[in-house]
Amino acid sequence: MGEVVEKNSALSDLIVLDLTDEKGAYCTKIIADMGADVIKIEKPGGDDTRDLPPFANDVEDREKSLSFWHYNTNKRGITLNLEVPKGQEIYKKLAEKADIIVESYPPGYLDKLGLGYQDLSPVNPGLIMTSITPFGQTGPYRDYKSSDMVGCAMGGFMTTHGYPDQPPVILYGDQGFHMASNNAAIATLIALYFRDMTGDGQFIDVSMQAAVAASVEVYNLVYIYQNDVMKRQGTRHATFGPGEMGNLIPCKDGFICTFGSPGPYDWMEADGVAGKLLEDPRWVDDIEFIREPENQAYLRERQIEFAKFHDKEEIFIGCQNMHVPWAKVNNFEDMFNDPQLRDRGFCVEVEHPELETSFIYPGAPYKHTETPWKITRRAPLIGEHNEEVYTKRLGFSKEELSQLAQKGVI
Amino acid sequence: MSAGNQKGNQRDTKNGLDALNGLKILDFTWVLAGPTATKFLADHGAEVIKIERRELGDRVRTTYPYAEDEPGTNRSGYFCNVNRGKYGVTLNLKDPRGIELIKKLVARSDVVFENFAAEVMAGLGLGYEQLKEIKPDIIMISMSGMGHTGPYQEFISYGPTLQALSGLTYLTGFPDRDPVGPGFSYSDFAGGWAGVLACLHALHYKNRTGKGQWVDVSQLEGLCVLMGPGFLDFSVNKRIPERMGNRHPFRKAAPHGAYRCEGEDKWCAITVFTEDEWQGFCRALKNPPWTREERFSTMTGRIENMEALDQLVEEWTNVRSAQEVMELLQREGVPAGVVQEAPDLVDKDPQLRHRGFWVELDHPELGIRKHEGVSFTFTKTPGRLKRPAPLLGEHNDYVFGEILGMTPEEIKKYTDEEVF
Known part of the structure; x- marks a missing residue:
C-alpha cells in the first residue's frame, strides 16, 4: 500500500480502517472527507447500518440507505469476517499497514478475537486506534447498552431541552452520536500530531457519555458554581436564566428566534405596534427591567403583534439590516434553499454512477484554502472494493478471492 | 516520518x-x-x-x-x-x-x-x-x-x-x-x-x-x-421532516422516550429497537400480561399503539427510581439511562468518576x-x-x-x- 500523494489534500497520506457502526461513522466521514483513504470493513453481506432508514424512494434496499450514504462518503468498502481465523489473518495484514483504526464494537470484543490494540501495536507501533463506546472501555457502566437517546440522557444533554410541562425532549438528529464522533475525530487527529512528531501511535478510549457531558454549555457549571439545578424552560435560553432572551415567537408563516435583542423598535414603531417601548429608555438596554415578569409579558405581546404581519424571511433580513440579530426558524426546505448556504456552495452534488444520477448532499463544515474538503466518491456498495483491496494491495488472486467468498471469509 | x-x-x-x-x-x-x-x-x-x-x-x-x-x-x-x-x-x-x-x-x-x-x-x-x-x-x-x-x-x-x-x-x-x-x-x-x-x-x-x-x-x-441523513431524505425523497418528540425520526423503536419515574421531575430514557431488546424489556418488567397482548407482539404493533404502550410503561416506571429502572432494564440488555441532572453527573455518576472526568x-x-x-x-x-x-x-x-x-x-x- 504505497503512499498515494494527492496534492492539496490534508490527509491523503493516511490509511484508515473503519469498523464503526452508527456511533462512529461520522468520525471516519470527517477524516475521509479530508482525503484519507478510509476502508470500511463490513461483515460479509454488508454492514448492519445499511438497514438504517430512510431509504432512497422509500424502497428498503441495502444499497440505498440514505443514512449509510450520508455517513460513508469517500470511503472504500470491503467485506471481511473477523470471526473466522482466515478473516483475522487478513485483517492483521491490513492493520499492519494502517495508520489509524476507528472501531465502535462493545468493549473487549476485538481483544477477544485477538485483534485489539495490544495485538496490533507490536507489529505497527505507529498505529493510532480509536475506540468509541457508549460509556468507555472500563468502569461500572462499560457493558451498558446505549442508543443516541440513552447517551444524551446519561450525559446531561436531555434534561435541559423541552417545555416544563412536557417530558424532556431529545434534540433532532442523533446528536449523541455526533458528539461521540466529533470528539473521536478530534482525539484521533491530536494523536496524529503526536505521531507526526514522534512516530508513536497510541490507543484512545472515547466515551459517548463523557463527550456529551462536556458539551452541555453552562448546565454543569450552574451547579458547580451556584449550586442550582437548571430545569428545562421551553424556548428560553439557559444561559440567561428565566428571561426574555431566546424566545420563539410566531410570525405570518412560521417562527422567529428573538435571541439577542428585545426587538426592532423603530420598525415596530413604523408599523404602529411599538406601544410604550420607545417611551422609556429602559426598554432598550436595562436587562433587569425587561426581565420583570409583567414587562416580559408586555414585550412579548408587542413582538408577536409585530411579527404576525410579516413573514420570517422579511423579519430576518429586515432585522439584520438594522443590526437586530433575530433569525428565522428554518425547516429543512428553507435550510436547503438558504441564500447564504447556497452562495457558499454548502450543498454539493455527488454522483451515483450505478444509478446514473446524482444527488445533493450537505457539504463542508470548513473551507480550507489549500486542502479543500470534498466528496469524490459516494458511499461504497457492498464489497465494492474487495477486488481492489484484496488483489492489488494484498496480492490475492481472483481465484483465491472467489474461494474466500465461498467460505464466507469475505 | x-x-x-x-x-x-x-x-x-x-x-x-x-x-x-x-x-x-x-x-x-x-x-x-x-x-x-x-x-x-x-x-x-x-x-x-x-x-x-x-x-x-x-x-x-x-x-x-x-x-x-x-x-x-x-x-x-x-x-x-x-x-x-x-x-x-x-x-x-x-x-x-x-x-x-x-x-x-x-x-x-x-x-x-x-x-x-x-x-x-x-x-x-x-x-x-x-x-x-x-x-x-x-x-x-x-x-x-x-x-x-x-x-x-x-x-x-x-x-x-x-x-x-x-x-x-x-x-x-x-x-x-x-x-x-x-x-x-x-x-x-x-x-x-x-x-x-x-x-x-x-x-x-x-x-x-x-x-x-x-x-x-x-x-x-x-x-x-x-443535521444528518434528514438532509438526504429531503434532497432525494423531497420529504420535509416535522417534529416527532421523543420518537426516532427514522428508526423503528418502541418504547422510545423519556418515562416519568418516582420523585419530582425524574425521568428515565428507554429505547427498544430489536426483538431481543423487547424480550429483555418484558423480562425486566417480570412479564406482566399486557406485554403478551397481540397489539404489542410486533414492532409495527407497538409503534401503532405507542400511546397505550407508553402509558403502560410509565405505570411501571412511575413507582420506581430512575436509577432502578435503568439498572433493571440494563441487566436484561435494554438500552436505558437516567435523564441525569447536574448533581447526578457531578456528584454521583460512578462511570464519570471512574474515568476521572x-x-x-x-x-x-x-x-x-x-x-x-x-x-x-x-x-x-x-x-x-x-x-x-x-x-x-x-x-x-x-x-x-x-x-x-x-x-x-x-x-x-x-x-x-x-x-x-
Missing part, C-alpha cells in the same frame, strides 16, 4: 508527554465556540495565548453563572471552564503598539484562531495575507457565525439564532406544540468542533508539506452538517472548583488540565516579558499608557 523525527528532538518533555507539546496558538476568540476549539488544544499541551480586551476581557467573563452568584471579572464559571490552561493577556488593538506586539507573537506562532466578523482582522492589519508575510507557514482559523463570504457574512449571530437557521430548532420538540429547540447553545460546540478539526487537518498537512493555510469556518455550516483546579479567586475534564482518554498522552483559567491580564508579564523580552520598565509604561 523523517521531518517529524527531527522536530521530535526539539520537544520539551520535562512536563511529561503532551500530544501537542511545543505547538503555539494565538487565540483571539471569545465567548464559547472559539474557546471550545482552543480548549482541546490547551488540554493536550499546546501553548494557547488568549488575547483579551483591556479592562473588560472576554465577554463571558461577565456571564452567568458566577461563583456564589457574585459577579466579577474573574468569577464566571462559564469563562473558567472553557479557558483553563490558557495564558491570558490584555491588549489594546486600537493602539499601533498593540498590533506590533501581536505581530511579534504571530512570528512565533503555529496557528492563529479568531472569530470576529469578516473584515475585522484585515482591518487591524492582521488578515491572513498580512500574517503570512510575518510567518509564511502560519495557519489561520477564522470562525465567524456565517462564514467570510455570502450575503449574510455581516449578520450577527448567536447560538440560538444559528440553531434556528440550521433546522435544529424547528425539528426539536413535540408535534402537538410549537418548536422548542435546544435549551442552550449547542451550536457553539458544533462550531468549536469544526474549528479545532479544521486546525488539526491543517496541522497534519503542514507537518507533511511545510505549508500553512487559511480556513474559513462557518459556525452555521458546522451545525448544518450535524471531573478535574479540580485551584483558582486564586474562586478556590477549588470542578471542571469538565478531557472527555476521551489516551494511553500515551493523556491530556490534562494544568492551570485554572487566567485572571484578566494574568500572564501579561510572562508573555510580554519572558516570551517577547520586554523589560519591567517597558511593561509598566505600556500598562500605564493603556496598551495592556
Whole structure:
C-alpha cells in the first residue's frame, strides 16, 4: 500500500480502517472527507447500518440507505469476517499497514478475537486506534447498552431541552452520536500530531457519555458554581436564566428566534405596534427591567403583534439590516434553499454512477484554502472494493478471492 | 516520518508527554465556540495565548453563572471552564503598539484562531495575507457565525439564532406544540468542533508539506452538517421532516422516550429497537400480561399503539427510581439511562468518576472548583488540565516579558499608557 500523494489534500497520506457502526461513522466521514483513504470493513453481506432508514424512494434496499450514504462518503468498502481465523489473518495484514483504526464494537470484543490494540501495536507501533463506546472501555457502566437517546440522557444533554410541562425532549438528529464522533475525530487527529512528531501511535478510549457531558454549555457549571439545578424552560435560553432572551415567537408563516435583542423598535414603531417601548429608555438596554415578569409579558405581546404581519424571511433580513440579530426558524426546505448556504456552495452534488444520477448532499463544515474538503466518491456498495483491496494491495488472486467468498471469509 | 523525527528532538518533555507539546496558538476568540476549539488544544499541551480586551476581557467573563452568584471579572464559571490552561493577556488593538506586539507573537506562532466578523482582522492589519508575510507557514482559523463570504457574512449571530437557521430548532420538540429547540447553545460546540478539526487537518498537512493555510469556518455550516441523513431524505425523497418528540425520526423503536419515574421531575430514557431488546424489556418488567397482548407482539404493533404502550410503561416506571429502572432494564440488555441532572453527573455518576472526568483546579479567586475534564482518554498522552483559567491580564508579564523580552520598565509604561 504505497503512499498515494494527492496534492492539496490534508490527509491523503493516511490509511484508515473503519469498523464503526452508527456511533462512529461520522468520525471516519470527517477524516475521509479530508482525503484519507478510509476502508470500511463490513461483515460479509454488508454492514448492519445499511438497514438504517430512510431509504432512497422509500424502497428498503441495502444499497440505498440514505443514512449509510450520508455517513460513508469517500470511503472504500470491503467485506471481511473477523470471526473466522482466515478473516483475522487478513485483517492483521491490513492493520499492519494502517495508520489509524476507528472501531465502535462493545468493549473487549476485538481483544477477544485477538485483534485489539495490544495485538496490533507490536507489529505497527505507529498505529493510532480509536475506540468509541457508549460509556468507555472500563468502569461500572462499560457493558451498558446505549442508543443516541440513552447517551444524551446519561450525559446531561436531555434534561435541559423541552417545555416544563412536557417530558424532556431529545434534540433532532442523533446528536449523541455526533458528539461521540466529533470528539473521536478530534482525539484521533491530536494523536496524529503526536505521531507526526514522534512516530508513536497510541490507543484512545472515547466515551459517548463523557463527550456529551462536556458539551452541555453552562448546565454543569450552574451547579458547580451556584449550586442550582437548571430545569428545562421551553424556548428560553439557559444561559440567561428565566428571561426574555431566546424566545420563539410566531410570525405570518412560521417562527422567529428573538435571541439577542428585545426587538426592532423603530420598525415596530413604523408599523404602529411599538406601544410604550420607545417611551422609556429602559426598554432598550436595562436587562433587569425587561426581565420583570409583567414587562416580559408586555414585550412579548408587542413582538408577536409585530411579527404576525410579516413573514420570517422579511423579519430576518429586515432585522439584520438594522443590526437586530433575530433569525428565522428554518425547516429543512428553507435550510436547503438558504441564500447564504447556497452562495457558499454548502450543498454539493455527488454522483451515483450505478444509478446514473446524482444527488445533493450537505457539504463542508470548513473551507480550507489549500486542502479543500470534498466528496469524490459516494458511499461504497457492498464489497465494492474487495477486488481492489484484496488483489492489488494484498496480492490475492481472483481465484483465491472467489474461494474466500465461498467460505464466507469475505 | 523523517521531518517529524527531527522536530521530535526539539520537544520539551520535562512536563511529561503532551500530544501537542511545543505547538503555539494565538487565540483571539471569545465567548464559547472559539474557546471550545482552543480548549482541546490547551488540554493536550499546546501553548494557547488568549488575547483579551483591556479592562473588560472576554465577554463571558461577565456571564452567568458566577461563583456564589457574585459577579466579577474573574468569577464566571462559564469563562473558567472553557479557558483553563490558557495564558491570558490584555491588549489594546486600537493602539499601533498593540498590533506590533501581536505581530511579534504571530512570528512565533503555529496557528492563529479568531472569530470576529469578516473584515475585522484585515482591518487591524492582521488578515491572513498580512500574517503570512510575518510567518509564511502560519495557519489561520477564522470562525465567524456565517462564514467570510455570502450575503449574510455581516449578520450577527448567536447560538440560538444559528440553531434556528440550521433546522435544529424547528425539528426539536413535540408535534402537538410549537418548536422548542435546544435549551442552550449547542451550536457553539458544533462550531468549536469544526474549528479545532479544521486546525488539526491543517496541522497534519503542514507537518507533511511545510505549508500553512487559511480556513474559513462557518459556525452555521458546522451545525448544518450535524443535521444528518434528514438532509438526504429531503434532497432525494423531497420529504420535509416535522417534529416527532421523543420518537426516532427514522428508526423503528418502541418504547422510545423519556418515562416519568418516582420523585419530582425524574425521568428515565428507554429505547427498544430489536426483538431481543423487547424480550429483555418484558423480562425486566417480570412479564406482566399486557406485554403478551397481540397489539404489542410486533414492532409495527407497538409503534401503532405507542400511546397505550407508553402509558403502560410509565405505570411501571412511575413507582420506581430512575436509577432502578435503568439498572433493571440494563441487566436484561435494554438500552436505558437516567435523564441525569447536574448533581447526578457531578456528584454521583460512578462511570464519570471512574474515568476521572471531573478535574479540580485551584483558582486564586474562586478556590477549588470542578471542571469538565478531557472527555476521551489516551494511553500515551493523556491530556490534562494544568492551570485554572487566567485572571484578566494574568500572564501579561510572562508573555510580554519572558516570551517577547520586554523589560519591567517597558511593561509598566505600556500598562500605564493603556496598551495592556
